[in-house]
Amino acid sequence: MGAAAASAEATTVAAIVEIADDCLILGHRLSEWCGHAPILEEELALANMGLDLLGQARALYAHAGEIEGKGRSEDDFAFLRREREYRNCLLVERENRDFAHTMLRQLYFSAFMQPFWRTVAATSSDETLRGIAAKAEKEMAYHLRHAGEWVIRMGDGTEESARRMADAVIELHRYTGELFMASPARADAVAAKLLPDPESMRAEWDDTIATVFAAAKLTAPEIRVMQKGGRDGIHGEDMGHLLAELQFMQRAYPGQTW
């Protein structure tokens, strides 16, 4: 195999892993709600959504490992990397804070991922990715509906729920720009027709958010400079704490398997 082919493979792996990282890290954040959700029904909902995301991450890591061909398993990707090697966007690693923050984060993410997976399922040159995407799209549609309904209920709810939701918008909106930015690996994957250009999801995302915000009586702030860095492995302080928990078993008992 020539150097060019090897490097193309490495780029493909990197492009898939950054999406898997988004799913893993957000799935982990949702799992942190276990035992803390405001009501039993949301306890189930948060765990179920987290489970969907973990399932998507597993399929993507396994596929990346196969393309790479070096014997890395889904667990190796999930547990045996250092912070700088995780390429998730900053939005998904943000702390849960309160239920308003968590649901708004979920809305922002699902409103992007649902059209994203739908486009992957229809256009990707990679058959396995199309399969993963077709399944994931249905799951994201469900998450989008659930999160959107909560944002509307809370934004147009009591004085306290509206205040919390408005706080969450101010805190999180500046992390949404990164969803649409293509890392060098992503740009190569777009050129190779493996993945769609994230920027092409913007119209639908804007439309979804505008619909929800209108019903929720929320206003999107004008953000001049969007936060970024996750796709380069530059994370916020939250990420270190998250990984300490996520990787605890492998650090305490290196090499443990189920």
Place this chain on the structure above:
Amino acid sequence: MSAPAPTSGKPSGSVADFELARALEVASTVPDPEVPCVTVADLGILRSVSRDETGRIVVRLTPTYSGCPAVIAIEMAVETALLSAGIDSTIERVISPPWTTDWITDEGREKLRTYGIAPPVGSSGGRRAFFAEDTVACPRCGSTDTAKVSEFGSTACKAHYRCNACAEPFDYFKCI
């Protein structure tokens, strides 16, 4: 879309064909671990039973949800059932095309209802609007005066409902 039935080769009377037909029969009867009133064939997650080029029996199964924790349990249950019938097999997980509730057979839907779980309403791929509700009939009294309690229920594949007519809570098999 109607459920593509799990397939096996057409039996022509040889011992090998008999084994394949038997494998399909055994695999089809394995119950779902979380919804034991229906089999993997009823749910449409048993995709095929065939032989690979070496003659080994290959069973293809598809997960309902990406993160469904029952996937491994189902695969082990099918493999074990075949072993008990004296058949060695390889279990393959296929994700494409993705499973949809449209593949649940009519018999499977009736079994779900009898068991107390409302089967999915309509066909997949519809509902996107916020706060739109499906009309779900109570599996016990048949009333459509029901209310969604929780979008997510006891397993990844179910939502939680309550019947306003007979006051019974029930599970609804989500439509995806």
